[in-house]
Amino acid sequence: MDAAVMHSALVIGTGLMGTSVALALRARGVTVHLRDVDPAAARTAAARGAGTERPPSEAVDLAVLAVPPPLVGGVLADVQAEGVARHCTDVASVKAEPQHDAFALGCDMSRYIGGHPMAGASRSGPLTGRADLFEGRMWVLTPTADTGTETLNMVLELVASCGAVPVLMQASAHDRAVALVSHAPHVVASLIAMRLENAGEREVSLAGPGLRDLTRIAEADPALWLDILSANAAVVADLLEELGGDLDRMVVGLRAIAAMDEEKRRGGAEVVEAMLRRGRSGRARISGRHGTRPERFEVVTVMIGDQPGELARLFSDAGRAGVNIEDIHVEHAAGLPAGLVHVSVAPGRTTPLREALHAQGWQER
Incomplete structure (x- = not known):
C-alpha cells in the first residue's frame, strides 16, 4: 500500500487540542466532522471553520479522540462499535492508562494508536484553538505489537498535516518522560503560585518576568490537570519525592550559609553553588531545542x-x-x-x- 491519504476525519472533543487538530486538517483540505458532549463547544469550533457538526454519512478515515485520559478507552470502544471511523488515535497527555483501558474493553488495537502532541496553552476551549499549534512540535506515538501498518501510516499523515515531528515511544516510557518535563513542573509551578495567594499586595507588585514565566502554566484548568495527574500519579509522585530530597539539601545548605560559623558558611555555599550549577547545566539541555528539527534525516x-x-x-x-x-x-x-x-x-x-x-x-x- 502507498502512503496513507486522509480525506475525512472525525474530531471528538473541541477544546484547545481538538479544535487545533481540526483547524490544521481543514487547512489541508480534509473534511472534518466535529463531536462534543457540549454542543455549544462544537458549534463554536464549527463557527471558527474547524469543521461541520453534521455526522459523517460514511466511515471517516480517522477519528481523533481529544478527550481526557480517563475517557479515551471508553470513547474508543464506542467509536469502534459505531463503525464511524476506519482508524483511531487520541491526543491525551498520558498513554499507559488509556492503552490499558482500551485492551481491557476489547478494542481493536490493530486500528488504534495512542498519540500525544507536545504542545498546549494555559487556556482551554474552542476559542483558543490554532491551526499552527503543533508546528515543529514533537508528537509522540505509542504503537503496540498489534498496531496495523495502515493505522500507523494514517496517523503519521495526521502528524505531517499538523506540521509536527513524530516520535515513537512505548507508552510507559512516554509517561515517565512527560512526568519529568511536564507533569511535575506543573505541580511545582502551582505550589510556587500558591505561595502568592496570601501575599501582600506590595509583595506581589514586585513580581517580574522570572516569576511570571515560572508560574504561567499554573493558570491551566485545575479539573483538567487533576485528570492528567491522576492518570500518571505514581510516576509524578516518585519525581516529586526526589525533588523533595533536593529541596531538603538546598535548605540545609542555605541554613549553613546563614550560620555564624565560617566553616559552615563555606560548606553551605559549596552545596548551594553546586546545585545551582547543576540546574544551569540541566537548563542548557533544553535551551534552544524546543520546536527545532534536524535539517535532514x-x-x-x-x-x-x-x-x-x-x-x-x-x-x-x-x-x-x-x-x-x-x-x-x-x-x-x-x-x-x-x-x-x-x-x-x-x-x-x-x-x-x-x-x-x-x-x-x-x-x-
Missing part, C-alpha cells in the same frame, strides 16, 4: 512481514541499539505478504542501526 529501508508484532520488534531492536526513530513509513510490496519499512534517523545514526538490525536478522533493501 537519513533513511534505512528493511523488509517487514505482515504478521502481528513485527513493527513492535523493529522499534525494540532500534531502541536497544540506542537509535531514536525520528519518522517511519510502511508500504506493502505488491503481491507479497510483506512490505518495506523506511526508517528515518538523525544523521550519523544509520551505521549503528544497520548493524543492530542485521544482527537481529532484518533484511535491508
Whole structure:
C-alpha cells in the first residue's frame, strides 16, 4: 500500500487540542466532522471553520479522540462499535492508562494508536484553538505489537498535516518522560503560585518576568490537570519525592550559609553553588531545542512481514541499539505478504542501526 491519504476525519472533543487538530486538517483540505458532549463547544469550533457538526454519512478515515485520559478507552470502544471511523488515535497527555483501558474493553488495537502532541496553552476551549499549534512540535506515538501498518501510516499523515515531528515511544516510557518535563513542573509551578495567594499586595507588585514565566502554566484548568495527574500519579509522585530530597539539601545548605560559623558558611555555599550549577547545566539541555528539527534525516529501508508484532520488534531492536526513530513509513510490496519499512534517523545514526538490525536478522533493501 502507498502512503496513507486522509480525506475525512472525525474530531471528538473541541477544546484547545481538538479544535487545533481540526483547524490544521481543514487547512489541508480534509473534511472534518466535529463531536462534543457540549454542543455549544462544537458549534463554536464549527463557527471558527474547524469543521461541520453534521455526522459523517460514511466511515471517516480517522477519528481523533481529544478527550481526557480517563475517557479515551471508553470513547474508543464506542467509536469502534459505531463503525464511524476506519482508524483511531487520541491526543491525551498520558498513554499507559488509556492503552490499558482500551485492551481491557476489547478494542481493536490493530486500528488504534495512542498519540500525544507536545504542545498546549494555559487556556482551554474552542476559542483558543490554532491551526499552527503543533508546528515543529514533537508528537509522540505509542504503537503496540498489534498496531496495523495502515493505522500507523494514517496517523503519521495526521502528524505531517499538523506540521509536527513524530516520535515513537512505548507508552510507559512516554509517561515517565512527560512526568519529568511536564507533569511535575506543573505541580511545582502551582505550589510556587500558591505561595502568592496570601501575599501582600506590595509583595506581589514586585513580581517580574522570572516569576511570571515560572508560574504561567499554573493558570491551566485545575479539573483538567487533576485528570492528567491522576492518570500518571505514581510516576509524578516518585519525581516529586526526589525533588523533595533536593529541596531538603538546598535548605540545609542555605541554613549553613546563614550560620555564624565560617566553616559552615563555606560548606553551605559549596552545596548551594553546586546545585545551582547543576540546574544551569540541566537548563542548557533544553535551551534552544524546543520546536527545532534536524535539517535532514537519513533513511534505512528493511523488509517487514505482515504478521502481528513485527513493527513492535523493529522499534525494540532500534531502541536497544540506542537509535531514536525520528519518522517511519510502511508500504506493502505488491503481491507479497510483506512490505518495506523506511526508517528515518538523525544523521550519523544509520551505521549503528544497520548493524543492530542485521544482527537481529532484518533484511535491508
